[in-house]
Amino acid sequence: MNSDLNRRHFVKLGTLAVAAAAIAPARAASAASPAELPKLPYGFDALEPHIDKMTMEIHHGKHHAAYIAKLNEALAKAPELAAKPLDEVLGNLPAVSDEALRTALRNQGGGHWNHSMFWESLAPADKSGKPSDKLSAAISSAFGGMDEFKKAFGEAATKRFGSGWAWLIVKDGKLKITSTANQDHPAMKGIVPDSDFGTPILGLDVWEHAYYLHYQNRRPDYIGAFWKVVNWDKVSERFAKVS
Numbered sequence: 458m459n460s461d462l463n464r465r466h467f468v469k470l471g472t473l474a475v476a477a478a479a480i481a482p483a484r485a486a487s488a489a490s491p492a493e494l495p496k497l498p499y500g501f502d503a504l505e506p507h508i509d510k511m512t513m514e515i516h517h518g519k520h521h522a523a524y525i526a527k528l529n530e531a532l533a534k535a536p537e538l539a540a541k542p543l544d545e546v547l548g549n550l551p552a553v554s555d556e557a558l559r560t561a562l563r564n565q566g567g568g569h570w571n572h573s574m575f576w577e578s579l580a581p582a583d584k585s586g587k588p589s590d591k592l593s594a595a596i597s598s599a600f601g602g603m604d605e606f607k608k609a610f611g612e613a614a615t616k617r618f619g620s621g622w623a624w625l626i627v628k629d630g631k632l633k634i635t636s637t638a639n640q641d642h643p644a645m646k647g648i649v650p651d652s653d654f655g656t657p658i659l660g661l662d663v664w665e666h667a668y669y670l671h672y673q674n675r676r677p678d679y680i681g682a683f684w685k686v687v688n689w690d691k692v693s694e695r696f697a698k699v700s
């Protein structure tokens with residue numbers, strides 16, 4: 458009986474652990490430091506002609522890598538934060554009293570988090586797929602349809618002055634389009650306005666480094682190309698976990 462109880466207890470805990478792991482992004486499961494550059498889930502040239510190979514190589518190998526190096530430098534001075542998952546640190550930045558450290562975490566930690574999510578949000582055009590029925594219905598209900606959603610998201614991405622991101626978030630069970638400056642992201646509580654605080658399920662990097670080599674000043678063309686390489690299976694999966 459004892460072993461039976463133990464077994465049941467174990468099965469229950471095991472199920473909970475599996476459920477928790479399914480909800481949290483993989484990177485949240487481990488400590489923030491040392492952060493490591495994730496491998497791209499496809500080749501550098503896999504998004505051609507929509508996003509070119511050299512942009513991907515520099516964006517991933519230089520820009521993302523630089524965020525990680527500087528994040529690790531900052532966390533080396535804050536072992537108590539380094540031991541926490543990055544999601545937790547970025548979700549409670551106002552608690553970091555040292556301003557220089559808080560800024561480093563916001564910019565470099567945000568940069569690492571956002572890019573890790575971004576790579577997974579993309580897929581070669583022939584593997585782009587389409588939104589799940591559930592996500593499709595939610596998009597229709599929130600925006601009137603897919604075309605209307607793309608238009609509104611594109612406007613948010615176009616209007617973001619300077620460097621930043623456009624986002625599709627889930628807030629209180631509903632979809633919403635937001636944008637952030639620099640490397641902020643929608644789950645940074647106390648950093649983004651409360652009205653824009655939520656769980657991001659899709660993000661578009663509109664920093665010039667994300668498109669300038671190929672598109673120069675034509676950000677709207679880059680935004681149009683982005684839709685060809687969205688990984689809708691991944692976005693649908695994220696939506697399913699938070700709705």
Ligand code: MN
Nearest residue numbers: 520662664667
């Ligand atoms: Mn970027």
